[in-house]
Amino acid sequence: MLSFSPLKPVSLFSSQYNFPHPAYTITTMKKVIRRALILLVALALVLGGAFFALKTLFPDLELTPQTIxxxxGQIDKISQQNKASKHIISHDTTIRRTTADGQxxxxxxxxxxxxxYQRLKLPVMILAHGYNSNADFADSLAPKVAEQGYVVYAFDFYGGSTNSRSGDRDMLDMSIQTEKADLEAVLAHWHQQTYVDTGHIYLTGISHGGLISTMVAAAHPKDVRALILLAPxxxxxxxxxxxxxxLGFTSEDQIPPSVTYENRTIGRRYVLDALHYDPTADQKAYTGPVLIIHGTADELVPYSYSEAAVKNFAHAQLVPLEGTGHTADAQAISSALPQLAAFLLQN
Known part of the structure; x- marks a missing residue:
């Protein structure tokens, strides 16, 4: 954080990168289609009581109540998405939360x-922006995701940037814990909506937003279907x-109300909360599916942090963007689209 610059907006789903993407080879598409067929055949066989036949056809499939x-759930999700209009709308939605001190x-x-979307039960993708960014980063990304049958919500963290429309533009009251509380309020809001497939709510975080998404998923694992993280x-x-x-601090009592380091100013609260936080614990706590996409040449958030994280998560996949830094462009990200599409299909 102390040395972050905003991750520039990336257009994963720009008009030139719609699903199915040219990066999909015929082999990749066959694999994705095969997975979908397995889901359909498996359900038909299970509902028909043909347990033995299912295990014979797919011996590597562990058939448990959770598998069923x-x-x-996946078939219901796809069924609803197939009914979704291709006409995409957007509108502002403000979510209110009350802080511990009553604010x-x-x-x-x-x-x-x-x-x-309000006549269906569609999956929801919540987008969490990076440090000193805001919801506008999603303007090109979100409509393309919505075209695939998702409700997408991007929001401004309180104090998340000098342009935050949620408040605290000096960013001195913000910390990783206040942003966690923001995202928890957003997650709770979407779980309360009757037109939402609450079994398929995804947290998608970019950079600092990836860290916050991990914190929330660990605290509410049953409420988060999966994590999609870009350079967390x-x-x-x-x-x-x-x-x-x-800066020469030897005691937390020495930390002033604001701290300037490497041309960035943060509040005392941010420093204290970060000093007492260990991402490893939350990575181990969340056992749901995780997809991490990260540039191998990232100097602001070194790739090695994602390499370590993927070992801590119970079910994680790391997609390297070879030679890409913290500022990712659409061409680099496009190489990860096959894995992203397969991840969403499976989860």
Whole structure:
């Protein structure tokens, strides 16, 4: 955080990168289709009581009550998505939360969704922006995701940037814990909507937003279907500890109301919360599916942090973007689209 610059908006689903993407080879597409067929055949056989036949056809498939639930859930999800309009609408939606000291915060956000989304039960993808960014990063990304049958919500963290429409533009009251509370309020809001497939709510975080998404998923594992993380900033605690030492602090009592380090100013609260946070614990706590996409040449959030994280998560996949830094462009990200599409199909 202390040395972050905003991750520039990436257009994973720009007009030139619609699903199915040219990066999909025929072999890849066959694999994805085969997985979908397995889901359909498995459900038919299970409902027909043909357990033995299913195990004979797919001996590597571990058939448990949870497997059956996942299969039926995926088919319901796809069925609803197939009914979604291709006409995408967007509108502002503000989510209110109350802080521990009684302050009311109005989190500004924007919904992107098929025009008939409130008559269906569609999956939801919540987008969490990076440090000193805001929801506008999703303007090109979100409509393309919505075209695939998702309700997409991007919002401004309170104090998340100098342009935050949720408040605290000096960013001095913000910390990883306040942003966690923001995202928890957003997650709770979407779980309360009757037109949402609450079994398929995804947290998608970029950089600092990836760290916050991990914190929330660990605290509410049953409410988060899966994590999709782009260059998650798991190095934040190390950066803060490094700055703490270089600034000569020997006691937390010495930390002033605001701290300037490497041309960035943060509040005392941010420093304290980061000093006492260990991402490893939350990585181990969340046992759901995780997809991490990260540039191997990232100097702001080193790729090694994602390499370590994928070993801590119970079910994680790391997709390297060879030679790409923290500022990712659409061409580099496009190489990860086959894995992203397969991940969403499976989860």
């Amino acid at each position: 639930t996942n299969i039926t 009311t915060i109005n989190l500004y956000g924007k919904v992107y969704a098929p025009s008939n 900033a798991y190095n934040v605690p190390d950066l803060v500890k490094d700055g703490y030492q270089k």
